[in-house]
Amino acid sequence: MAARNGGTQPAAPVVEGQDALGMRLKRALDRLADRRRPADRDAVCCRGLTYSQWALLRTLCEEGGGAGLPMGALAARLGLTPSGATRCADPLVERGLIERRLRPGDRRVCCLIPTPEGLSLGHEITAECAAGDRALLERLPAGEREAAVRAVEHLAQEAETLFLPLDPCCLPDYQEEK
Numbered sequence: 001m002a003a004r005n006g007g008t009q010p011a012a013p014v015v016e017g018q019d020a021l022g023m024r025l026k027r028a029l030d031r032l033a034d035r036r037r038p039a040d041r042d043a044v045c046c047r048g049l050t051y052s053q054w055a056l057l058r059t060l061c062e063e064g065g066g067a068g069l070p071m072g073a074l075a076a077r078l079g080l081t082p083s084g085a086t087r088c089a090d091p092l093v094e095r096g097l098i099e100r101r102l103r104p105g106d107r108r109v110c111c112l113i114p115t116p117e118g119l120s121l122g123h124e125i126t127a128e129c130a131a132g133d134r135a136l137l138e139r140l141p142a143g144e145r146e147a148a149v150r151a152v153e154h155l156a157q158e159a160e161t162l163f164l165p166l167d168p169c170c171l172p173d174y175q176e177e178k
Helices: 017-045 050-062 071-078 082-094 117-136 142-163
Strands: 100-103 106-115
Touching: 017 050, 050 071, 050 082, 050 100, 050 106, 050 117, 071 082, 071 106, 071 117, 082 106, 106 117, 117 142
Parallel strands: none
Antiparallel strands: 100 106
């Protein structure tokens, strides 16, 4: 297959059956993610956030609840080391978008909680990104949209079961906070 630069690329490996289906899903999800990320860039970067900071804030807004999330659990959820999660969180704390609190009953555990300003910004960015996703969905026939969303929701739910929590071997200084 000719590459865009005029060279050649190695042919994709030939796979059959379930392996082929898994490979098709992998490629489709990668292409989708590769296109969505730049589409969300203005919503994230123009508000002074990195993608990692946005992932942290979004996770806290969606999953943090009133008590927030322990730093170790948040780091594992995002695929970061605890020190990486701390570095990611520091600018958000400085901007007043999240705050650190010690867990009542176990003051050894630091939890991150979105502030009202952080929740507001999180909802604003999510709504802007959702508008792009809505435009993408509108490219499908009307009768297929609900089924497409349900299929992606189901895959996301199954991925949480299959792929999380991350294996600590990938994160050398990861320690579960209890």
